[in-house]
Amino acid sequence: xxxxxxxxxxxxxxxxxxxxxxxxxxxxxxxxxxxxxxxxxxxxxxxxxxxxxxxxxxxxxxxxxxxxxxxxxxxxxxxxxxxxxxxxxxxxxxxxxxxxxxxxxxxxxxxxxxxxxxxxxxxxxxxxxxxxxxxxxxxxxxxxxxxxxxxxxxxxxxxxxxxxxxxxxxxxxxxxxxxxxxxxxxxxxxxxxxxxxxxxxxxxxxxxxxxxxxxxxxxxxxxxxxxxxxxxxxxxxxxxxxxxxxxxxxxxxxxxxxxxxxxxxxxxxxxxxxxxxxxxxxxxxxxxxxxxxxxxxxxxxxxxxxxxxxxxxxxxxxxxxxxxxxxxxxxxxxxxxxxxxxxxxxxxxxxxxxxxxxxxxxxxxxxxxxxxxxxxxxxxxxxxxxxxxxxxxxxxxxxxxxxxxxxxxxxxxxxxxxxxxxxxxxxxxxxxxxxxxxxxxxxxxxxxxxxxxxxxxxxxxxxxxxxxxxxxxxxxxxxxxxxxxxxxxxxxxxxxxxxxxxxxxxxxxxxxxxxxxxxxxxxxxxxxxxxxxxxxxxxxxxxxxxxxxxxxxxxxxxxxxxxxxxxxxxxxxxxxxxxxxxxxxxxxxxxxxxxxxxxxxxxxxxxxxxxxxxxxxxxxxxxxxxxxxxxxxxxxxxxxxxxxxxxxxxxxxxxxxxxxxxxxxxxxxxxxxxxxxxxxxxxxxxxxxxxxxxxxxxxxxxxxxxxxxxxxxxxxxxxxxxxxxxxxxxxxxxxxxxxxxxx
Numbered sequence: 001x002x003x004x005x006x007x008x009x010x011x012x013x014x015x016x017x018x019x020x021x022x023x024x025x026x027x028x029x030x031x032x033x034x035x036x037x038x039x040x041x042x043x044x045x046x047x048x049x050x051x052x053x054x055x056x057x058x059x060x061x062x063x064x065x066x067x068x069x070x071x072x073x074x075x076x077x078x079x080x081x082x083x084x085x086x087x088x089x090x091x092x093x094x095x096x097x098x099x100x101x102x103x104x105x106x107x108x109x110x111x112x113x114x115x116x117x118x119x120x121x122x123x124x125x126x127x128x129x130x131x132x133x134x135x136x137x138x139x140x141x142x143x144x145x146x147x148x149x150x151x152x153x154x155x156x157x158x159x160x161x162x163x164x165x166x167x168x169x170x171x172x173x174x175x176x177x178x179x180x181x182x183x184x185x186x187x188x189x190x191x192x193x194x195x196x197x198x199x200x201x202x203x204x205x206x207x208x209x210x211x212x213x214x215x216x217x218x219x220x221x222x223x224x225x226x227x228x229x230x231x232x233x234x235x236x237x238x239x240x241x242x243x244x245x246x247x248x249x250x251x252x253x254x255x256x257x258x259x260x261x262x263x264x265x266x267x268x269x270x271x272x273x274x275x276x277x278x279x280x281x282x283x284x285x286x287x288x289x290x291x292x293x294x295x296x297x298x299x300x301x302x303x304x305x306x307x308x309x310x311x312x313x314x315x316x317x318x319x320x321x322x323x324x325x326x327x328x329x330x331x332x333x334x335x336x337x338x339x340x341x342x343x344x345x346x347x348x349x350x351x352x353x354x355x356x357x358x359x360x361x362x363x364x365x366x367x368x369x370x371x372x373x374x375x376x377x378x379x380x381x382x383x384x385x386x387x388x389x390x391x392x393x394x395x396x397x398x399x400x401x402x403x404x405x406x407x408x409x410x411x412x413x414x415x416x417x418x419x420x421x422x423x424x425x426x427x428x429x430x431x432x433x434x435x436x437x438x439x440x441x442x443x444x445x446x447x448x449x450x451x452x453x454x455x456x457x458x459x460x461x462x463x464x465x466x467x468x469x470x471x472x473x474x475x476x477x478x479x480x481x482x483x484x485x486x487x488x489x490x491x492x493x494x495x496x497x498x499x500x501x502x503x504x505x506x507x508x509x510x511x512x513x514x515x516x517x518x519x520x521x522x523x524x525x526x527x528x529x530x531x532x533x534x535x536x537x538x539x540x541x542x543x544x545x546x547x548x549x550x551x552x553x554x555x556x557x558x559x560x561x562x563x564x565x566x567x568x569x570x571x572x573x574x575x576x577x578x579x580x581x582x583x584x585x586x587x588x589x590x591x592x593x594x595x596x597x598x599x600x601x602x603x604x605x606x607x608x609x610x611x612x613x614x615x616x617x618x619x620x621x622x623x624x625x626x627x628x629x630x631x632x633x634x635x636x637x638x639x640x641x642x643x644x645x646x647x648x649x650x651x652x653x654x655x656x657x658x659x660x661x662x663x664x665x666x667x668x669x670x671x672x673x674x675x676x677x678x679x680x681x682x683x684x685x686x687x688x689x690x691x692x693x694x695x696x697x698x699x700x701x702x703x704x705x706x707x708x709x710x711x712x713x714x715x716x717x718x719x720x721x722x723x724x725x726x727x728x729x730x731x732x733x734x735x736x737x738x739x740x741x742x743x
Contacts, residue, residue, distance in 0.1 A: 044110045063100055139191070140174070228257070246296055278665075316328035333348070364387060425450065434657075436457045440489035512568075519541055526541070532554065603740075605683045608684075645721055647711075650703060694706065710728035
């Protein structure tokens with residue numbers, strides 16, 4: 001019996017131990033306490049950026065990688081977004097028509113892994129029109145021809161390939177392509193597809209040392225415009241033809257240099273094209289056609305026929321871009337469909353199909369093919385000058401019985417002054433109308449048609465500005481209109497401002513000051529209004545009723561919308577007054593009476609100062625400034641919003657954009673030397689271009705992006721940035737030399 005008890009006790013002990021063991025081990029998926037376990041899921045893998053994903057929760061889209069930056073949009077939870085890049089805890093994303101940055105914690109991330117080169121590449125194919133990225137053909141090992149030569153020249157320029165370009169895609173070229181792809185975060189396949197080629201020639205690829213740069217080797221696509229510094233076989237061919245036509249002397253250099261630009265300008269002027277020195281698709285085709293006029297040829301005058309009036313087309317009331325909806329979009333789609341560019345239904349939704357058709361139309365008409373429909377596009381699209389798809393325009397050489405006088409400038413200029421008169425149409429007319437609207441001489445919208453209302457507006461402008469009031473906009477009228485000193489319609493006298501050094505107000509985070517706003521921006525605004533005699537008392541930094549009344553009084557006297565809200569135009573106007581007052585106060589010869597809102601800077605006041613040591617801090621303190629083109633005397637107002645290796649800025653109004661584009665002859669990356677007048681009265685030599693790109697804050701200035709201001713740097717600083725900085729530094733130095741001659 002005792003033996004049985006011992007066995008039972010042993011069995012009970014074993015059962016108890018097993019029970020304790022089972023209780024100590026958690027059930028799969030749960031902890032010992034019963035709470036659910038969380039396991040980190042493996043990230044989905046993709047080969048490259050960009051990729052599509054979704055938000056986890058509602059997330060803020062910011063203008064930069066900072067929670068203090070401007071809030072662009074609140075993206076809802078589970079929304080589809082495109083991730084373009086990830087850096088640290090921030091992702092650069094695209095949501096509908098908005099681009100910005102979000103915290104990576106709030107989106108579903110994917111792991112980006114480079115794809116290794118495949119041993120057997122796919123056969124060489126030519127892209128279909130739907131896939132076409134600028135007319136490029138896929139290049140890989142075994143390919144031959146001019147496109148391969150251009151690729152090799154580009155790779156040599158970037159330092160990935162040695163030797164000379166032989167036009168044969170062999171093992172060494174393939175190796176260089178793989179090195180280029182790895183350096184620029186592309187899959188290392190050894191195959192150059194259309195998108196990579198477009199990035200190589202038109203973007204800012206990294207060279208072998210890892211520095212971003214813009215190459216000078218010209219793209220092999222015939223539609224690409226030739227600009228200063230471009231190199232390649234196509235340039236040599238163009239130069240040879242210009243020599244044969246008598247516009248260029250010597251032998252082809254293969255580089256699109258100053259002599260070539262001058263020859264192209266002469267050719268364009270002789271053959272009735274816009275004389276800007278840029279060999280765009282139309283200019284290149286005419287030079288190579290065999291039908292162009294030579295330097296010594298005489299054109300046969302043609303009798304001008306006055307066109308019969310045509311019904312006015314309905315034109316959209318504002319700019320349109322991807323994601324917009326409504327009747328204006330329907331007007332755009334219907335017109336594109338009538339011309340054969342748009343094939344889908346007219347549904348009033350600005351989607352990919354509409355954008356693609358618009359880009360095709362813009363490209364066919366020599367416009368910036370950005371897929372954004374603005375006044376410049378409308379000025380051609382909604383007129384009889386618009387070409388149907390597939391139609392090739394025949395250039396018609398023109399003659400003039402009385403040549404216009406040549407204007408001698410202190411620096412190279414691309415601004416042209418075609419005489420505009422009744423029944424003319426196009427982008428030049430649209431720019432003219434935009435400037436007249438801004439100054440209060442013309443109402444409505446800029447439609448690009450020089451009709452009776454435009455004639456009357458020009459006459460009124462000419463009369464107010466002491467010009468011959470004939471309604472024809474010649475060079476003198478346009479120089480006055482775009483020059484910055486033009487008198488607005490019905491301008492009322494303002495109180496004589498006292499000279500001082502108070503800075504003009506900077507904007508707050510949303511660019512607008514109104515009743516209820518507080519802080520340093522409001523205090524600076526009040527100080528300026530007190531100096532100008534519109535506000536009494538002291539500046540307390542609180543935007544109340546008295547401040548609103550003072551703002552209204554200033555706006556009314558300055559011919560601005562008198563709503564008591566200090567928006568971008570009001571702040572810009574005050575900034576301009578500050579610059580004029582302070583510049584005048586610092587000059588011993590300046591008068592404090594009858595001040596104008598814009599003054600021509602004195603060359604003796606211009607400073608050559610390093611961006612990092614001096615100018616950057618000035619730009620941070622005074623973000624509103626006046627940019628003055630040295631060669632033409634035209635100026636425009638800008639708002640500086642970002643300070644890195646240079647200053648990013650936007651034209652404040654559509655009129656400022658029109659002035660800037662008048663100087664540059666449109667949109668171009670080619671820099672020009674300028675004087676920059678800040679609100680404290682200081683003036684610095686710099687350089688800028690007119691090509692809109694990337695971030696845009698101001699939506700009503702007809703400039704789809706921002707531009708850049710560059711200031712002097714040391715050679716070491718220039719070298720660390722890359723070739724584009726070298727180009728700007730050379731422009732600045734040339735502008736400084738011209739400035740010294742003016743003193």
